[in-house]
Amino acid sequence: MFDWLFGKAKITYLSVDEQSRLSSAHIHVVGHTLQHWQGEASMLAALDSGELAVRSSCRNGNCGACIAYLMKGDVGYVKTVHFPLEKNELLMCSCVPIGDIEIALPLHPIEPRKRKRSSY
Numbered sequence: 001m002f003d004w005l006f007g008k009a010k011i012t013y014l015s016v017d018e019q020s021r022l023s024s025a026h027i028h029v030v031g032h033t034l035q036h037w038q039g040e041a042s043m044l045a046a047l048d049s050g051e052l053a054v055r056s057s058c059r060n061g062n063c064g065a066c067i068a069y070l071m072k073g074d075v076g077y078v079k080t081v082h083f084p085l086e087k088n089e090l091l092m093c094s095c096v097p098i099g100d101i102e103i104a105l106p107l108h109p110i111e112p113r114k115r116k117r118s119s120y
């Protein structure tokens with residue numbers, strides 16, 4: 001009856017060939033500036049290089065620390081996921097965007113990462 005609400009996440013694994021055909025995408029993180037994915041190994045790697053501090057731990061699809069909610073678009077997984085995901089949840093450490101997507105982060109505090117000074 002409530003499958004639309006409590007279903008399991010759709011997990012699509014990408015082959016190496018499929019991964020290589022993806023080039024870039026916009027990641028709209030609700031409430032934050034637009035982020036870009038340009039072939040990084042995962043969505044988390046792309047967000048790490050931006051100004052958003054996103055939570056992570058194992059970076060291998062095991063712990064769920066990097067969970068986010070898919071609002072629009074689709075993702076493909078490049079690592080095997082061992083954490084049980086529910087509908088519309090994704091693990092940023094293990095997937096890449098397939099085209100432009102919109103995600104929401106959980107309600108834990110997210111503070112802008114302080115920029116490191118580059119050497120002059």
Ligand code: FES
Nearest residue numbers: 057059064066093
């Ligand atoms: S950081 Fe552990 S599942 Fe992504």
